[in-house]
Amino acid sequence: xxxxxxAAPGHALRGAPAGLSLAVPAASAAPxxxxxxxxxxxxxxxxxxxxxxxxxxxxLDLLEAREGDDLFILTTQAEVDRLKAxxxxxxxxxxxxxxxxxxxxxxxxxxxxxxQPLFMGGYRTVVxxxxxxxxxxxxxxxxxxxxxxxxxxxxxxxxxxxxxxxFGIRLTNRQRPRPKPTFFLMSAIHARExxxxxxxxxxxxxxxxxxxxxxxxxWLLDAHLVVVVTIVNPDGHVLAEQGYLQRKNTDTSHGxxxxxxxxxxxxxxxxxxxxxVNGPSESPCAETYPGPVPESEPETAALxxxxxxxxxxxxxxxxxxxxxxxxxxxxxxxxxxxxxxxxPWGYTRETAPNxxxxxxxxxxxxxxxxxxxxxxxxxxxxxxxxxxxxxxxxGIAAFTFEVGPSSRSCGGFFPPFTCLDGGAGGAFWPRNxxxxxxxxxxxxxxxxxxxxxxxxxxxxxxxxxxxxxRVGFTPHTFARASSRDTPARRANGGGEPGSRHFAGxxxxxxxxxxxxxxxxx
Numbered sequence: 001x002x003x004x005x006x007a008a009p010g011h012a013l014r015g016a017p018a019g020l021s022l023a024v025p026a027a028s029a030a031p032x033x034x035x036x037x038x039x040x041x042x043x044x045x046x047x048x049x050x051x052x053x054x055x056x057x058x059x060l061d062l063l064e065a066r067e068g069d070d071l072f073i074l075t076t077q078a079e080v081d082r083l084k085a086x087x088x089x090x091x092x093x094x095x096x097x098x099x100x101x102x103x104x105x106x107x108x109x110x111x112x113x114x115x116q117p118l119f120m121g122g123y124r125t126v127v128x129x130x131x132x133x134x135x136x137x138x139x140x141x142x143x144x145x146x147x148x149x150x151x152x153x154x155x156x157x158x159x160x161x162x163x164x165x166x167f168g169i170r171l172t173n174r175q176r177p178r179p180k181p182t183f184f185l186m187s188a189i190h191a192r193e194x195x196x197x198x199x200x201x202x203x204x205x206x207x208x209x210x211x212x213x214x215x216x217x218x219w220l221l222d223a224h225l226v227v228v229v230t231i232v233n234p235d236g237h238v239l240a241e242q243g244y245l246q247r248k249n250t251d252t253s254h255g256x257x258x259x260x261x262x263x264x265x266x267x268x269x270x271x272x273x274x275x276x277v278n279g280p281s282e283s284p285c286a287e288t289y290p291g292p293v294p295e296s297e298p299e300t301a302a303l304x305x306x307x308x309x310x311x312x313x314x315x316x317x318x319x320x321x322x323x324x325x326x327x328x329x330x331x332x333x334x335x336x337x338x339x340x341x342x343x344p345w346g347y348t349r350e351t352a353p354n355x356x357x358x359x360x361x362x363x364x365x366x367x368x369x370x371x372x373x374x375x376x377x378x379x380x381x382x383x384x385x386x387x388x389x390x391x392x393x394x395g396i397a398a399f400t401f402e403v404g405p406s407s408r409s410c411g412g413f414f415p416p417f418t419c420l421d422g423g424a425g426g427a428f429w430p431r432n433x434x435x436x437x438x439x440x441x442x443x444x445x446x447x448x449x450x451x452x453x454x455x456x457x458x459x460x461x462x463x464x465x466x467x468x469x470r471v472g473f474t475p476h477t478f479a480r481a482s483s484r485d486t487p488a489r490r491a492n493g494g495g496e497p498g499s500r501h502f503a504g505x506x507x508x509x510x511x512x513x514x515x516x517x518x519x520x521x
Contacts, residue, residue, distance in 0.1 A: 039245065041096035042080050043070045045089040049349065053381040055088070057277055059286025061247065065338045065406035066379055072096065072406070074245065074287075099412050122417030123194050124201070125241050126164060126234045132201055133169045133230065140208045143221055145170045150302025152235045153251045164234035166302050171207055171226040181444040182310050184396075185436065186229040186303075187334035189266050189386065191236030191246045192413045195403055195428055196334035198420055200230045202429055203436050220440050227310060233266055233299060245413065247287050249299055254292065255284025264291040267335075268382065269300040270389035273347045277383035290384050307331070307390060315353075315395030322353035323395030326445045330361075330397045331390045332436070337404035337411060338379075339371040339425075341435075344391045344398060346376035347383040352391060357447030361397055364450055368434040369401070376400065397446040401435070403428050 046052050047069050056062060061074040072093065075083075083090045124132065130146075137144040146169050154163025172180060185203060187196035207226060210217040220226070231237050239246035239259060248263030257263075265288050268278045274294035282289050295301050314327040343358040345351070352358055352375075359373070366373040376382060390398035405411045405425035419426030442449040 039074060039076060039100065040080075041072055041093050041100055042075050042090050043067075043072050043093045043096075044083070045069050046071060053277065056288075056381045057279070057282075059278065059282035059288050061287035062380060063337075063406075064335060064340065064379060064402045067406075071380060074100075095407065096411075099407075099409075123198060123241075126231055126237050129197055129201065129230050130165075130167060133167070133204070136204055136208055137169065140211070142174050143171060143208055143211055144204075145174070149229075149306045150298060152233075153249055153298055154235045156298050157253075166229075166232075166234070166299060168227060168229035168306070169204060171204065171221060171228065172224065173222045176222055180223060180225045182225045182227060182329045183440040183443040184227045184229075184307065184310060184329070184331045185334070185439075186232055186332070186386070188230065188237055189232040189299075189333065190335060191233045191238075191240045191248070192244075192260075193334075193336040193403075194240065194414055195336055195420060197230045197237075198417075199334060199403065199428060199432060200228050202420075203433070204228055204230075206433065216437070216441075220437070224440055224443055225310075226440055227306075229303070229306070232303060236263060248289070249297055251291075251297060254289070257285035261285040261287070263289075264297050265289055266297055266299050266303075267386055268384040269295060269297050270304065270384045270386055271295050272384070272389040272392035274384040276347045277381045288382075294384065303386070304389065307396075308394065311390075311394050311396050313394050315392070319350075320353055323357075323391075323397075323447065325357070325447050327354075327395050327397070327447055328443070328445060330399075330439050330443045330446045331387070332399050332401060332439055333386045335400055335402050336413060337415075338402040338406045339369075339404065340379065340400070340402035341365045341369070341371045341373045342376040342379065342387070342400045342402070344376060344388045346385050346388050347381065349377055351375065354391075354395075354397075354447060357450060358391075358397060358399075360450040361442070361446055362399065364438060365399065365401075365435045368438060369431040371401070399439075401432065403432065 041063070044055065046055055052071070055071065060079075063072040063074060065072045077092070080090050080092065133146050137146045146167060148165045148167050150166040152163040152166060155165070156163070185200055187193075187200040207217055207221060211221055212218055233249050235250040236246045236248060239250065244260040246260040246263075248261075248265050251263050254264065262285075265278070268274075268288050268290035271294040275290060278288040278290045280290060280292050291297055291300075295304065311329045311331075315321055315323045341362045343352070343362050355375075359375075362373040365371070376385070376387065382388075385400075387398040387400050390396045404415055404419065408425035409416065410419035410423045410426035410428075415426065416423060420429045421427060439446075
């Protein structure tokens, strides 16, 4: 049975603002009868940023969704009653709750009829994801290498037969060993967000399957390193495979919690600005419990060590220190849901020093996948998150994608598997593939390259003699003048002094008597 995320016994739900308006949206007026401990989704109307920050610090299971002044929480009727008693404006949302129940019922029915091994109509388990990566590397040994970068909490505490390795895959043309710009893609740091590992796996399959066929993909793997960690939180994912709405890892050393409230929120456990919003005083059973100290969890420590091994430190120690305009590397962490593209900061309403570059990249991503673009805190305040850490500590252009709508049949944490390719509000894969490819293309110097035209829009006039063909433009064959040349750029395969490199692939057409127009794509 699914157990809702609830506060620990005796954990007070404090912080409600005095005199808070209790306006109730019309869409939430219909009552939804539920048992006191049955999971439901409620909306909370909060009108000021200060009250949003105060609410976010309560440790509740805040969903990555927002409608105007309304936030959404996964909760129980008992918790709704306590929040109301503390002065918060809370109502059960019938539409969201109905979808949650439908998805739960579907999973229970599948479990009862043993429709396996792929759960929820096609999603893969941790074991199946690892097998898929191993198979991909075996089929493409010159392009792919599976690696282990650590061990999960259960494995560290229970031995080799418990828990899981922390694993990922490196994608590049290994016959061309040299420093290469890196695109890092990660997913499922929150276990229940089922669609995200599938998107990461599909990206791996796309790159390997199209190498040598698609000139763009071929150039990307020849000249770049793509690192994909498909399941950051494998122990928690196993509980999600059983139908639990498990968000955190499975560390049971803090508090006396039950599934799915056990564990530490790995996306609040990173070292940068840890505890600023979500602090250790939260109940260990709270869904945003950040752990007793920063980087307390082996999954967090291993992930941060991996990212540090891939990217140089390019930002100074001060809050106002910007990364250089030619900083290299890009990171995307996949979450669900709400159709958002977000960038740092999440812990403060102040903008990041590289806000111009981050927002420009975010705007390009959103143009590809149709999502809403915004600074992370526009959703609600967070601290100790992966993207804030990656940018704050290392200066990497770091982004969060919230995949899937907050309503319709493809909304929620357990959307039908068919939503990857279609469905109401779905088509997660075709919408996000172009954004992933764009991230890889600009990984060399993302802050600079995002200021120019998109690869789809740029035009280049080819000289006579080029036939109707696809031409791969490497950084050496398509460049525009730049006032800067740095050792960092050349160390990352940047090439000639005095050039700013535009990554793309052209398709050239035209009559033999004139110049041919090559559209970069």
